[in-house]
Amino acid sequence: MASPTQATGGFGWQIEDLDTDEMILNMGPQHPSTHGVLRLELRTDGEVVKAARPHIGYLHRCFEKHAENVDYPGVIPYTDRLDYVASMGNSLGYALAVEKLMGIEVAPYVQTIRVLMAELQRIASHAVAIGTYGMDMGAFTPFLHLLRDREKILDLFEWTSGARLLYNYNWIGGVSYDLPDGFARACRDFLDEFERITHPELMDLLIGNKIFVKRTAEIGVLPIEVGIAYDLTGPNLRGSGASYDLRKDEPYCGYETYDFQVCSGQGRYGPVGSCFERNWVRALEMAESVKIVRQALDRIEKMEHTPVQEKCPKRVKPPKGEVYFRTEAPRGQLGFYVVADGAGVNPYRVRVKSPCFTAMGVFHVLAKGMLIADVVALIGSLDIVLGEIDR
Amino acid sequence: MDFAALHARLAARFGDKLVAVSAEALNPWIVVAPEAIVEVAAAAKDDAAFAFDNLMNLSAVDYPKENPPRIEIVYHLFSYQLRHTLVLKVHVPREQPVVPTVEGVWPAANWHEREVFDLFGVTFTGHSDLRRILLPDDWQGHPLRKDWVDPDFYNGLHVKPPTQMAERVAAGEPLGVGPFDQTPTNRHVE
Numbered sequence: 001m002a003s004p005t006q007a008t009g010g011f012g013w014q015i016e017d018l019d020t021d022e023m024i025l026n027m028g029p030q031h032p033s034t035h036g037v038l039r040l041e042l043r044t045d046g047e048v049v050k051a052a053r054p055h056i057g058y059l060h061r062c063f064e065k066h067a068e069n070v071d072y073p074g075v076i077p078y079t080d081r082l083d084y085v086a087s088m089g090n091s092l093g094y095a096l097a098v099e100k101l102m103g104i105e106v107a108p109y110v111q112t113i114r115v116l117m118a119e120l121q122r123i124a125s126h127a128v129a130i131g132t133y134g135m136d137m138g139a140f141t142p143f144l145h146l147l148r149d150r151e152k153i154l155d156l157f158e159w160t161s162g163a164r165l166l167y168n169y170n171w172i173g174g175v176s177y178d179l180p181d182g183f184a185r186a187c188r189d190f191l192d193e194f195e196r197i198t199h200p201e202l203m204d205l206l207i208g209n210k211i212f213v214k215r216t217a218e219i220g221v222l223p224i225e226v227g228i229a230y231d232l233t234g235p236n237l238r239g240s241g242a243s244y245d246l247r248k249d250e251p252y253c254g255y256e257t258y259d260f261q262v263c264s265g266q267g268r269y270g271p272v273g274s275c276f277e278r279n280w281v282r283a284l285e286m287a288e289s290v291k292i293v294r295q296a297l298d299r300i301e302k303m304e305h306t307p308v309q310e311k312c313p314k315r316v317k318p319p320k321g322e323v324y325f326r327t328e329a330p331r332g333q334l335g336f337y338v339v340a341d342g343a344g345v346n347p348y349r350v351r352v353k354s355p356c357f358t359a360m361g362v363f364h365v366l367a368k369g370m371l372i373a374d375v376v377a378l379i380g381s382l383d384i385v386l387g388e389i390d391r
Numbered sequence: 392m393d394f395a396a397l398h399a400r401l402a403a404r405f406g407d408k409l410v411a412v413s414a415e416a417l418n419p420w421i422v423v424a425p426e427a428i429v430e431v432a433a434a435a436k437d438d439a440a441f442a443f444d445n446l447m448n449l450s451a452v453d454y455p456k457e458n459p460p461r462i463e464i465v466y467h468l469f470s471y472q473l474r475h476t477l478v479l480k481v482h483v484p485r486e487q488p489v490v491p492t493v494e495g496v497w498p499a500a501n502w503h504e505r506e507v508f509d510l511f512g513v514t515f516t517g518h519s520d521l522r523r524i525l526l527p528d529d530w531q532g533h534p535l536r537k538d539w540v541d542p543d544f545y546n547g548l549h550v551k552p553p554t555q556m557a558e559r560v561a562a563g564e565p566l567g568v569g570p571f572d573q574t575p576t577n578r579h580v581e
Contacts, residue, residue, distance in 0.1 A: 065535060228445050228471055231445055351448070358499055391525070
């Protein structure tokens with residue numbers, strides 16, 4: 001068979017002679033694979049993306065302006081709405097930033113509860129990320145299995161805080177409610193099931209699935225230098241081979257005392273930094289989070305239970321100053337830059353550095369030269385939540 | 392490298408370009424003259440003793456009550472190689488906030504600077520794509536400035552809470568009533 005560039009048939013045409021039209025293709029804001037309201041402007045030549053331009057802001061809710069008009073504790077419900085798939089991590093980051101500004105050190109019991117909640121939230125968040133990614137790639141079943149297990153985590157959260165999605169749980173100097181009686185047992189039941197059934201199933205059915213690997217392991221390769229230059233963090237950067245995790249490298253909440261591994265991409269099925277690697281890191285991190293939750297539960301059973309709002313200040317009024325504090329949220333490093341003027345009870349300025357925002361900033365680099373169908377795979381693997389990008 | 396050593400090394404090279412310094416702050420910072428920020432940023436990235444390969448955060452804070460009134464651009468730097476951090480600041484006047492872009496040093500600055508342009512109205516000279524990013528392209532003004540007043544209408548639609556609007560109409564302000572008021576002054580002109 002003649003190669004397509006050689007003359008074929010009697011007409012003697014070559015592929016270079018064919019006129020192709022460049023077309024602007026608008027993907028979104030209502031496209032199901034954009035995981036929210038994101039519009040991608042793609043300049044395409046046939047199926048190939050020549051240039052891409054993301055348009056964000058459809059979900060802008062003026063978080064930073066609102067934060068200047070409420071008092072410090074009043075910002076916490078708003079932080080829940082940033083990354084609504086992983087609310088616990090957001091309020092934790094904000095609470096820690098303000099605590100650092102005020103010099104509050106919470107009790108070990110509260111710290112352990114916070115770690116427990118943050119890691120359960122990480123499992124739930126990665127479950128959504130991997131599940132929807134599988135669905136983007138055409139695998140519907142893993143999504144159902146993972147959402148089933150996420151539901152169990154949400155039940156635990158509901159039992160503790162009264163809410164299933166937006167918890168308002170981490171307060172400045174404490175948490176809103178103590179763990180209910182029997183929480184450890186229920187949580188262990190969930191962990192046992194997750195570890196015995198769901199996680200092996202996930203690794204076998206989706207992550208180790210040959211179709212899934214073939215579909216994702218060669219595309220969207222992010223070199224580690226590009227990742228650092230564009231400030232990608234979390235699983236996105238670890239997928240490129242970095243082993244940087246704030247829980248290990250700049251520990252907060254006593255993470256340094258827990259025994260867990262930092263997972264990073266190994267390039268087992270293709271180049272390091274591909275779409276597959278990012279999801280692989282997420283899948284392994286779920287198992288690591290299970291380990292941390294188990295250790296936290298063991299500690300909670302042994303340690304002294306102090307009142308959870310013992311250190312909550314009656315009036316939150318930090319001295320004049322500013323702090324930039326970052327935590328390892330499920331999607332990467334979530335930074336809160338809080339400026340206090342020392343005069344009012346409202347923050348002078350709250351700035352959120354969202355990991356999804358910077359992940360979207362590298363999109364045009366990665367999407368260039370891709371097929372349109374692979375763009376869907378790329379967005380899913382970056383694991384963006386538009387609530388956090390647009391704030 | 393700790394902050395004192397970082398500052399000493401930067402001061403040896405840039406001297407009078409470093410306007411102010413605070414070593415006592417929770418995140419110690421250095422204020423750099425606006426015209427020197429690109430040089431300082433490039434040195435912070437390329438000098439092997441600094442190796443600030445990562446821009447963690449870029450934001451701005453508005454200080455209208457300071458004398459003179461200013462907007463601060465804040466750069467939070469981090470080095471993956473050496474694991475140290477540094478905060479650089481640039482003070483620009485509120486009336487004409489102009490600062491050169493550091494997009495060429497850290498590409499991550501591109502979107503952050505667009506956001507600061509959008510919400511604070513700071514112009515970054517040399518930026519490759521300085522457009523609004525979060526707000527609509529036809530938006531007027533820069534909401535994160537402290538003297539921002541919410542507009543009554545956007546494209547002919549009321550954007551204030553209806554109760555507040557009703558009170559103002561009752562007080563005699565010519566605002567019209569209802570969400571789709573079509574008096575000529577309120578209608579969006581194409």
